[in-house]
Amino acid sequence: xxxxxxxxxxxxxxxxxxxGDYKNHLAVEVAIKGEGEGVFYIEAKDGRVNVEPYDYxxxxxxxxxxxxxxxxxAKGELDPVKAFLTGKLKVDGSIDxxxxxxxxxxxxxxxx
Numbered sequence: 001x002x003x004x005x006x007x008x009x010x011x012x013x014x015x016x017x018x019x020g021d022y023k024n025h026l027a028v029e030v031a032i033k034g035e036g037e038g039v040f041y042i043e044a045k046d047g048r049v050n051v052e053p054y055d056y057x058x059x060x061x062x063x064x065x066x067x068x069x070x071x072x073x074a075k076g077e078l079d080p081v082k083a084f085l086t087g088k089l090k091v092d093g094s095i096d097x098x099x100x101x102x103x104x105x106x107x108x109x110x111x112x
Contacts, residue, residue, distance in 0.1 A: 003038035014049040017108040029059040061093035076109035
């Protein structure tokens, strides 16, 4: 899977997500390592999820994973805490914001 396919897949997974009462702002920069290497960001804001193929300099947290692992995280198939503890996910920045990202993933998964 190449970089564009990865970003497209994440956009597809988040396209119709309704965060409902989620009023916080969360900016997550995602660094894909290995096949499809690149950086993109996911932003939860105003009840919506935006995914864009850019660096996010004012991010709350940076997550680093392989494409397969991150897509599994986004689908809700891989628990972020377990991924972190087993080395499948690296977190740079606020651990609290990384845990908040798990909440956003759970909401997105529930709206599919």
